[in-house]
Amino acid sequence: MTMQDSKNSSPGLGDSAPDFEAQTTHGMIRFSEWQAGRWVILFSHPADFTPVCTTEFVEFCHCSEFMKERDVALRGCSVDSIYSHIAWIRDIESKFSVDVDFPVIADLDQAVSRKYGMISEPTSQTAPVRSVFFIDGEGTVRAVISYPPEVGRSFSEIKRVIEALQVVDRHGVSCPANWTKGEAVIVPPPKTTADAKQRSQDEELESKDWYLSQKKIED
Ligand code: BEZ
Numbered sequence: 001m002t003m004q005d006s007k008n009s010s011p012g013l014g015d016s017a018p019d020f021e022a023q024t025t026h027g028m029i030r031f032s033e034w035q036a037g038r039w040v041i042l043f044s045h046p047a048d049f050t051p052v053c054t055t056e057f058v059e060f061c062h063c064s065e066f067m068k069e070r071d072v073a074l075r076g077c078s079v080d081s082i083y084s085h086i087a088w089i090r091d092i093e094s095k096f097s098v099d100v101d102f103p104v105i106a107d108l109d110q111a112v113s114r115k116y117g118m119i120s121e122p123t124s125q126t127a128p129v130r131s132v133f134f135i136d137g138e139g140t141v142r143a144v145i146s147y148p149p150e151v152g153r154s155f156s157e158i159k160r161v162i163e164a165l166q167v168v169d170r171h172g173v174s175c176p177a178n179w180t181k182g183e184a185v186i187v188p189p190p191k192t193t194a195d196a197k198q199r200s201q202d203e204e205l206e207s208k209d210w211y212l213s214q215k216k217i218e219d
Pocket of ligand 1: 052054149
């Protein structure tokens with residue numbers, strides 16, 4: 001492992017997702033080639049065969065169709081071996097009647113976990129926390145959520161963030177607090193006094209004030 005690889009800092013929003021090569025349950029991969037222009041949710045879990053992580057894997061399986069419909073690829077990561085991953089996945093599939101169809105990285109040397117700042121040393125020097133990286137089709141990190149080992153992720157929030165980011169990109173708008181799909185979005189505030197004056201007359205918009213205008217969108 002080089003000095004660069006051993007650094008443990010999380011890429012920030014707007015950064016390019018760090019590239020890497022790794023062994024996964026679907027074979028050896030290079031992240032940039034594997035991503036192939038799709039959105040990716042790269043997530044870490046502390047350890048295989050642990051209770052909270054097991055409930056999360058079942059939920060990742062349950063939202064797999066939702067992600068495919070939005071062209072989002074799921075990629076798991078922990079510092080367990082490939083044999084541990086295979087055994088745990090087989091166990092989950094047989095006990096919970098799900099299909100773990102996404103690859104899981106066997107990051108035994110912590111190279112990927114450290115590149116993405118998934119290891120938070122005050123929490124554990126060895127096991128990743130529950131990180132979720134939302135990476136767009138250009139390979140840019142668009143959102144990051146981090147949960148502690150004792151608290152399982154909110155899958156409604158993970159799905160909400162993906163839908164919100166894709167709506168933002170498609171329509172050039174923003175999403176208000178607690179936004180969910182189907183609700184009105186926020187249009188960019190005007191940048192001139194003339195446009196600010198015009199806002200209140202725009203019948204397509206519901207304006208609370210010149211700087212806060214919302215509208216319904218089709219998808
Ligand atoms: C769990 O998945 O249950 C777990 C894993 C690591 C620390 C605490 C809980």
